[in-house]
Amino acid sequence: MEFRYPNGKKFKSTAKSKQFSEKKLQREAISHGKRGMTLEEDLNETNQYYLDVGKAVIHKKPTPVQIVNVDYPKRSAAVIKEAYFKQASTTDYNGVYQGFYIDFEAKETRNKQSFPLQNFHDHQLSHMEQVEKHNGIAFVIIRFSLTEEIFLLPYQSLEKYWTRMKQGGRKSMTKEEIQQNGYQISLGIQPRIDYLTIVDHLCK
Numbered sequence: 001m002e003f004r005y006p007n008g009k010k011f012k013s014t015a016k017s018k019q020f021s022e023k024k025l026q027r028e029a030i031s032h033g034k035r036g037m038t039l040e041e042d043l044n045e046t047n048q049y050y051l052d053v054g055k056a057v058i059h060k061k062p063t064p065v066q067i068v069n070v071d072y073p074k075r076s077a078a079v080i081k082e083a084y085f086k087q088a089s090t091t092d093y094n095g096v097y098q099g100f101y102i103d104f105e106a107k108e109t110r111n112k113q114s115f116p117l118q119n120f121h122d123h124q125l126s127h128m129e130q131v132e133k134h135n136g137i138a139f140v141i142i143r144f145s146l147t148e149e150i151f152l153l154p155y156q157s158l159e160k161y162w163t164r165m166k167q168g169g170r171k172s173m174t175k176e177e178i179q180q181n182g183y184q185i186s187l188g189i190q191p192r193i194d195y196l197t198i199v200d201h202l203c204k
Helices: 015-034 039-052 122-133 155-166 175-181 196-203
Strands: 057-060 065-074 077-085 093-097 100-109 114-116 137-144 149-154 172-174 183-185
Touching (some): 100 114, 114 175, 172 175, 183 196
Antiparallel strands (some): 065 077
């Protein structure tokens, strides 16, 4: 790869500095290539990696939809004109890992120091409670998108703050509370969000 200064002069480097520059460019390419990906996209990529290497079988749940009006402009094509959700969704992901049933919700916020609890719903908390009663593992994965910080928060901790809100307390969890009761997940490449390393602790 050839580099030039703004004045057009050719950049000459030693082998050592050239090696350093190429490594730096590779790291930046990886970093910039991943920017803008949503939490869902990162988790889907992670789950596909887990599946490919035989580590776990975890998928995003499809949302049941009732189709009520379909237009057929021609025999080989159909256009859905009207549809509605058949029932309230539970959580985003579920699957199996080392004999354990895994069930979790994924949320992100642009807030810097707190996470609004209004992002969750009663039926989701009830669902996770039932999962835990049957010895499954339920949790939420939260991303602070402005700082790219990701945390896994077990259901028991989420339920504590949910109850506090229901009893008239604050309507959000502070980042400090999430840090104290959850586990931070470092971003990687393969897998992108290696949350199963945290689930290993929850299994124990």
